[in-house]
Amino acid sequence: LFLVQAAISVENSRLYQRLHSRTEALHKTELQLRHEFEERERSEQARTKLQQEIISIQSARLAELSTPLIPITNSIMVMPLIGMMDRERAQQVLSTSLQGVEANSVKVVIIDITGVKLVDNEVAATLINTASALRLLGAQAVITGIRAEVARKLVILQVDFGLIMTKSTLQSGIAYALQLTGAGSLSR
Numbered sequence: 001l002f003l004v005q006a007a008i009s010v011e012n013s014r015l016y017q018r019l020h021s022r023t024e025a026l027h028k029t030e031l032q033l034r035h036e037f038e039e040r041e042r043s044e045q046a047r048t049k050l051q052q053e054i055i056s057i058q059s060a061r062l063a064e065l066s067t068p069l070i071p072i073t074n075s076i077m078v079m080p081l082i083g084m085m086d087r088e089r090a091q092q093v094l095s096t097s098l099q100g101v102e103a104n105s106v107k108v109v110i111i112d113i114t115g116v117k118l119v120d121n122e123v124a125a126t127l128i129n130t131a132s133a134l135r136l137l138g139a140q141a142v143i144t145g146i147r148a149e150v151a152r153k154l155v156i157l158q159v160d161f162g163l164i165m166t167k168s169t170l171q172s173g174i175a176y177a178l179q180l181t182g183a184g185s186l187s188r
Contacts, residue, residue: 017096069100073098075107076177078170082115090126097130101139108177109134112170114145124159131164140165144173 039185067089070078077100097109111127113119131141142165146154154161167173177183 013027043169048118056117066125067096067105069096069109071104071106071112072177073181073183074172075102075105075181075183076110076174077101077106077108078110078112078172078174080112081114084117085123085126087122090122093126094133095131096134097141101134101137104163106139107181108140108142110142110144110170110173112145112173113143114147114170116145116150119150120151121157121159124154128159128161128164131161142167142173142177144168 018149020118042127070080074076078186079093079097079100085093093111100106101109111130113123113127127141127143134141143161144167146166148166151158165176167176
């Protein structure tokens with residue numbers, strides 16, 4: 001009986017040791033998995049942060065490209081607008097034109113809307129606000145590229161361009177600006 005109990009006790013001891021070593025192995029594996037999970041989470045956060053930075057840089061670059069301010073002479077700049085205008089882009093037009101005038105002492109900014117697909121109240125208000133703000137800085141806005149359907153829409157919207165000079169084409173806008181500034185040629 002004593003030998004049977006000793007054998008059971010030895011067997012239990014071996015089982016306990018195996019259970020203990022397996023528990024330790026599981027604990028080590030759990031720690032390793034937790035560490036890998038935390039590392040993966042840090043990597044995911046870093047990737048997300050990098051993605052957000054890339055998106056931010058791309059957005060800034062797109063904003064620059066969507067509202068280019070191109071110097072024609074020392075006193076004349078052209079801003080060709082193409083595509084759709086929304087509130088954000090309208091603000092970009094206003095900011096870019098004001099910064100360009102302030103930085104370069106520009107006298108005339110030609111805003112060419114030949115490529116703008118849709119003109120609504122917001123676009124018209126942006127054009128009027130931009131022209132007014134430019135006038136406050138001592139520059140004149142000339143809006144070019146108003147197509148027949150856009151003119152019709154502006155009349156329906158009862159938009160009053162008042163003191164804002166408009167020309168049918170970019171070429172006629174540039175000719176007007178050259179005459180206004182007394183520049184005889186396009187040399188810079």
